[in-house]
Every structure is written in C-alpha cells, then in structure tokens.
Amino acid sequence: MTSTRKPTTLKRRIARALKPLRAVPPQRPRDTGPAAVVAAPASPPVHDPAPAPAPLERTPSGMDEVRRQADVFAETLQQVKAQGADFPWYPYQSMHNVGVLDQLLTGERRDLFQQLRGKRIADIGAADGDIAFLMESLGCRVDIIDNGPTNMNQLRGAALVKQRLNSRVEIHSVDLDQYFTLPAKYDFAFFMGILYHLQNPFYVMKTLARNTRTIVLxxxxxxHPPMEYVTGDADPGYRDVPLAYLLDADESNGDSTNYWTFTEGGLKRLLKRTGWEVLDYITIGEHRRSDPRRDDRDQRAFCFLRSTAYED
Known part of the structure; x- marks a missing residue:
C-alpha cells in the first residue's frame, strides 16, 4: 500500500526534525486469499553482497539502546543500498519512526523491543523493509507485508536488501483493499502511514485485531475541514467529533491512493469499534488547525494498541 509519490517539503522537514531526537512535543490525552511470497532476485547482483549485520551482543535495555542500535543499523542499510539498484528506493526515512516511538511508549512498553525478541512480528506497508530488517537484527522473526503493485518499487527493494543481508525475513505481497488473509498470527505489527491509503479501513483494522496481539499505528x-467548507467567521473544529474526510484523487500530495483522513475522535472511534484498546497515544505536527490537505497543516497520530478481539 506504499505511496509512489516523492516526499513533500513538509515531510522532509518532519524527518529532519525527528533525526536529532527533538521532535515536536507530543500531546497525550492486492493478492486475494493466502499471501503470496515474493522471492529474492534469482541472479546475484554485480556488487559483492554486504555481510549480514552481526547479532546483538546483549539484549537492548530501554529505548536509548534501541535508538543507538537503529542508528548503527541505518548506516548498514545505507551501505547496502549504495551498492546500486535498477529501480528507485523508497524516499522516506523509515528509521526516524524509532525516535517517535521513544516519545510514544510509556511504562513497561518502554522495553517493547526487548519483549519482542524471539516473537513473530509483521511490518505492514513496509516499503523497502528498513524497520523489518532492523527488527530482525534485534532478534525478531519478521514478515514484510506490502502490496507489490503499489509498492514504490514493486517490493524489489525489500527483496534486494534481503539478499544482500542474507536475511531470513519473509516478504509477502498482500492487497489489503481486497479480501485477504495474513500469512500468520502475530505478537506485534508495525502499521505506520498505511491507514489513509486504505479504501476500507474498518475491515482492515477488524481483520488485524483478530490476528495481531498489539500494533503501533x-x-x-x-x-478542521479544508477552508472552502468554512463559511463566514465560523471556526468549525471537529477534533473530538468522530468523523472522516474522503479525499479527492489529487487532493493530498497528488496521490490518488490517499483516501480517508480521520479526526482524532474519528480515529479513536474506529479503533474502539474494530477491537483495539489504546494504551499510548501522541500526535506530532500541526496541533492548532490541522486539515486533510495542506502540507503545512499536517498532523500525525501515533498509538500503541492492544487487541481486544485476538483469536488464538
């Protein structure tokens, strides 16, 4: 489900802001049926493969250690991708999400990465799989789940990184906009930057709740709505009202795969109705007057969720 559009100026600014660990202060409160496995390229690349990252010498303790490991692993990925490819790499810096998780997670969830060692997890909407390969290096069994036809490079990036790292991460092409089944049951999943690309977010979130114990979304x-829907001096803020705005095909970043932008109240209502309990929640970006369209009024919600509908 990954968008193929180039990053906007705002998103580049947000990425730069997150890199030095000084993000905006948080506010708290299409394959159907079984997934298809995507094989790595049949022939080896011209360049010598990079060695697989060494396993951690000790279990990460707290988010400071995880962030250090993420920085080291980001350099490894940069070297792997610098060997070249005949396709475009995903342009966003997925690893910056680790910094946001440092702000998001509270209590015992501060040791989330330690708790996930040896567990089976999924990175859904993984792009080139940066987070997935990081989690493998931290001791997890990881599945990449993305829609090949709409992925930035049809999942060739993830497959090539897997080959060059001698990785055991499994790559599955799954179209979440059709009837789908997940490859397995998961203890945890990343589900970042995907919800607004879905045509039927209610169905997807309900399916995930039956198959995944916890997720970060x-x-x-x-x-607020776009300005043309505001009349006179009215200031119709709808933050707490459970609503969603359906975007036109070229209304947000010129990307026709952007569909639904929820209000904060709408997102929380969706999560409640589809079987999720919100344990941690923050927002970053525009806090006063965010809208579904303008890059300078972009607001993002991050939440740690526990399923209330998981089926063993």
Missing part, C-alpha cells in the same frame, strides 16, 4: 488526522 500512525496515520494523518485533521481537526
């Missing part, structure tokens, strides 16, 4: 939200 991020998505764009909005407190």
């Amino acid at each position: 991020s998505t764009r939200i909005a407190s």
Whole structure:
C-alpha cells in the first residue's frame, strides 16, 4: 500500500526534525486469499553482497539502546543500498519512526523491543523493509507485508536488501483493499502511514485485531475541514467529533491512493469499534488547525494498541 509519490517539503522537514531526537512535543490525552511470497532476485547482483549485520551482543535495555542500535543499523542499510539498484528506493526515512516511538511508549512498553525478541512480528506497508530488517537484527522473526503493485518499487527493494543481508525475513505481497488473509498470527505489527491509503479501513483494522496481539499505528488526522467548507467567521473544529474526510484523487500530495483522513475522535472511534484498546497515544505536527490537505497543516497520530478481539 506504499505511496509512489516523492516526499513533500513538509515531510522532509518532519524527518529532519525527528533525526536529532527533538521532535515536536507530543500531546497525550492486492493478492486475494493466502499471501503470496515474493522471492529474492534469482541472479546475484554485480556488487559483492554486504555481510549480514552481526547479532546483538546483549539484549537492548530501554529505548536509548534501541535508538543507538537503529542508528548503527541505518548506516548498514545505507551501505547496502549504495551498492546500486535498477529501480528507485523508497524516499522516506523509515528509521526516524524509532525516535517517535521513544516519545510514544510509556511504562513497561518502554522495553517493547526487548519483549519482542524471539516473537513473530509483521511490518505492514513496509516499503523497502528498513524497520523489518532492523527488527530482525534485534532478534525478531519478521514478515514484510506490502502490496507489490503499489509498492514504490514493486517490493524489489525489500527483496534486494534481503539478499544482500542474507536475511531470513519473509516478504509477502498482500492487497489489503481486497479480501485477504495474513500469512500468520502475530505478537506485534508495525502499521505506520498505511491507514489513509486504505479504501476500507474498518475491515482492515477488524481483520488485524483478530490476528495481531498489539500494533503501533500512525496515520494523518485533521481537526478542521479544508477552508472552502468554512463559511463566514465560523471556526468549525471537529477534533473530538468522530468523523472522516474522503479525499479527492489529487487532493493530498497528488496521490490518488490517499483516501480517508480521520479526526482524532474519528480515529479513536474506529479503533474502539474494530477491537483495539489504546494504551499510548501522541500526535506530532500541526496541533492548532490541522486539515486533510495542506502540507503545512499536517498532523500525525501515533498509538500503541492492544487487541481486544485476538483469536488464538
């Protein structure tokens, strides 16, 4: 479900802001049926494969250690991708999400990465799989789940990184906009930047709740409608009202795969109705007057969720 559009100026600014660990202060409160496995390229690349990252010498303790490991692993990925490819790499810096998780997670969830060692997890909407390969290096069994036809490079990036790292991560092409089944049951999943790309988010979130114990979700939200829907001096803020705005095909970043932007109240209602309990929640970006369209009024919600509908 990954968008193929180039990053906007705002998103580049957000990425730069997250890199030095000084993000905006948080506010708290299409394959159907079984997934198809995507094989790595049949022939080896011209360049010598990079060695697989060494396993951690000790279990990460707390988010500071995880962030250090993420920085080291980001350099490994940069070297792997610098060997060249005959396709475009995903342009966003997925690893910056680790910094946001440092702000998001509270209590015992501060040791989330330690708790996930040896567990089976999924990175859904993984792009080139940066987070997935990081989690493998931290001791997890990882599945990449993305829609090949709409992925930035049809999942060739993830497959090539897997080959060059001698990785055991499994890559599955799954179209979440059709009837789908997940490859397995999961203890945890990343689900970041995907919700607004879905045609039927209710169905997807309900399916995930039956198959995944916990997830980290991020998505764009909005407190106000676009200005042309505001009349006179009215200031119709709808942050807490359970609503969603359906975008036109070229209305947000010129990307026709952007569909739904929820209000904060709408997102929380969706999560409640589809079987999720919100344990941690923050927003970053525009806090006063966010809207579904403008890059300078982009607001993102990040939440740690526990399923209330998981089926063993």
